[in-house]
Amino acid sequence: MSPAQERVPVGAADQTGGRVVLAQAEISRALRRIAHEILEGNKGTEGLVLMGIPTRGVPLAQRLAATLHDVEGVDIPHGTLDITMYRDDLRSQPVRAMERSQVPEGGVDGKVVVLVDDVLYSGRTVRAALDSLADLGRPRAVRLAVLVDRGHRELPIRADYVGKNLPTAQSERVSVRLTETDGTDEVVISGPSAGEAHR
């Protein structure tokens, strides 16, 4: 597998006027590679639990679990980790609705939990996820898999598995769209826009 430095069609535009940096095929390949890296890092499937961070981390975790099943023939426990209550920016936003957390049978105690999210940016979401996970149990280890790392970390957090490194300007906006939630698979960067999502 070639590393995720493939050139994407430069200047390919989407409806919102942004630039497609990952198309469907690239996303699939990236996810497949991540799945293999997880297996390699963990030396197999023993103790693996995938926890997707809503919204789009959830279908990504499901796809990873499916791929791992295809490769190893084993059902990997996977679930959802809602982090709303643990966010550090609650006071500066209107009241947020919660998502449901779903912990797979067998829990997280003593497991190798792989957190799965679509974009890694400031690192605050992952910080909240680590706190949320700590209140559910005590994993043996926690790893982080993200589809896109766009830099600009505000906390000392790094991903273990990255689909694509995407240097961006803070004024740019990165949008991940997945078939399960948005009807199509693509990652788009749009130009400078006010009030971009803080991740």
Added chain:
Amino acid sequence: MKHLLSIADLSREEILEILDTAVSMHEVQHRDVKKLPTLRGRTIINFFFEDSTRTRSSFELAGKWLSADTINLTGKGTSVSKGESLRDTVKTIDAMGVDMMIIRHMASGAPAQIAQWTKCSIVNAGDGMHEHPSQALLDAYTMRQRLGDLEGRHVALVGDLTHSRVFRSNVLCLATLGAKVTLVAPATLMPAGIGDWAKADGIELSHDLDAVLPTVDAVMMLRVQRERMSGGFFPTAREYAVTYGLTKERLRLLPDHAVICHPGPMNRGLEISGDAADAAQSLVLDQVSAGVAVRMSILYHLLSGDQSGEGDAA
């Protein structure tokens, strides 16, 4: 949304948001680590001028499980002759910089008046005969968990309506959620002006519990105080139990799917028989369990989020 003084303050969407969040909060109740960091650093005062172990401990747990600092204060009922006015009493606490006061008071309207005098958020935990919004929300939550969407459902409220704040909040909450409400009580236990009120709000009135029970999806029995006998409201406990109590015989009149609610504390044998209280259809214990989760949801919706008043979009 800054205060919760009356169910009338909430739109249908807001009620459903609170109930939906309560589902997640209910799961925290069953975890080992019953803690969420969400309201860390917020200060909540439970200011109870009227005693109540159940509601107060429910609110106290709700606050603590959300990591807020909660303190219980008992207030004396203030009267004109007793020195400090109500306004001075609450302004003193408000001046300490608390974020919220949860008020229970014997006087109808006291939380609304207090909200005019203070800067912090005010939650009405029961004011006189007026309202008990968190109770109505947990009643709706419990019914919804069992019956699903309450739109179009038929709910009967039975008992001492005149003196019941649970009735007043429930009637508003159920109406906002689209349920049809029938009130059943002797005429002496229906509030004055109920005819005009019922007509204005599309509520049915009945004095015949037996006729109403086969048509309902839920029946809520309200507490009847024995002291009301001396006020001339009804002759004897026996007569009340026979004419308006949910007796063992009346259980058979209920449709199979229908549920029984009671806000507690129950007078077994008066408004509700032991058989009914313990029946499979009874949601009484579910109501208690839901109380903390619903109150956590209320506190979350009032205290987290931007307080500058830009509305409460999800």
Added chain:
Amino acid sequence: MSTETRPTNTTPLLITGADLAGAGTGDLLVVDGRIAAVGADAADEAPEGAQRYHGEGLVALPGLVDLHTHLREPGREDSETIETGSRAAAAGGYTAVLAMANTNPVTDTAEAAERILDLGQRAGYVDVHPVGAVSKGLAGEELAELGLMARSRARVRVFSDDGKCVHDARLMRRALEYIRSFDGVISQHSQDPSLAGSTACCHEGELSGRLGLPGWPGVAEESIVARDVMLARHTGSRVHVAHVSTAGSVEVLRWAKAQGIAVTAEVTPHHLLLTTDLLSSYDPVYKVNPPLRPQEDVEALREALADGTIDIVATDHAPHVRQDKEHAFIDAAFGMLGLETALSVVSTVMVAEGRMTWADVARTMSTDPARIARLTDQGQGLTVGAPANLTLVDHDRKVVVDAANSQSLSRNNPWHGRELTGGIHLTMLRGRVTAREGLVWGATA
């Protein structure tokens, strides 16, 4: 325009071009504390050196007389004294007030009555006439010394347990029989305590049901009014119904008057305009006894005042210190201020709307109250020889009521922020100006 110096007793004063209580425009000459001339030729009789006062655009009324005021002294001087209450009365266009007996101690003896009379005279703004209690200590059990109070210097003629109802029928009958010999009248606070429970705090109806407030039904008032008019007929004595508040009471009064029964009645300014809907905010400034009623009752009261079924307007001025009102609604004190705004409310609701004329106002707020109380020095109208007790009203002036701008010691004012039409321009007590354009002067010897 108007004179700068305040006229004294001895300087003749000619008021020119005023509307003379609805009887047409004219002049009014005041000499030595009496009305010396009235009408178109009054100016001719003005002596040299008479001061002139421009009355153009103003309505001249005989000095207002309030049959129902609470002055709180003795006992609650923190909320009002006879002096501050008198100042408020003068500012409101009043030249005489009847001070209710529910002070502490109660005015149930000649000595207590004379003390109030003396304090009123010392303050010197209005004639303060004490009302005597019907029962000792307002306890509703034994008759107070009605005769001694009538014979005292205070010459008490109006008796009332106001604040409470004389609900024992036997006591009410005896009291009515007893006062007949000195032409007394009992002003009854009509409220059956067994129909209006001890915690009742508002009108019992749809709103009180929704708000969860214990109320009392209109019938608690009406049943006492009905009983008392029959007792008046039976004893041949005079009954006055204080602060009528329901349409049902009006019906009883209409019937009673048609029978020739000696019953009179009063209505407060607040019952002419404010309704029970105001209570949905639970603001205790609207808590009053009898309570504010629904619009239907307000309409019936207006009609009754206009057609004479209700004889007079009386303020039931009830001052309360702030902390007595800053409680939960059910715990707060009952009562509203009224002296300084009464005329403006009547002007706005009744005159501006064409329900009453200024002549009617003179009758309902001066002549008839004085007659019911058997006052000799007041309520004699704008007639030659009468004491110069006058009120000049600027009937067009728009006033936005400011609770802070008040002569009263208290601030429980339900009219704050409301725009009213008509204000007091000048008040004169026996030729001496007591108030002018909101300012109240000190008394002179």
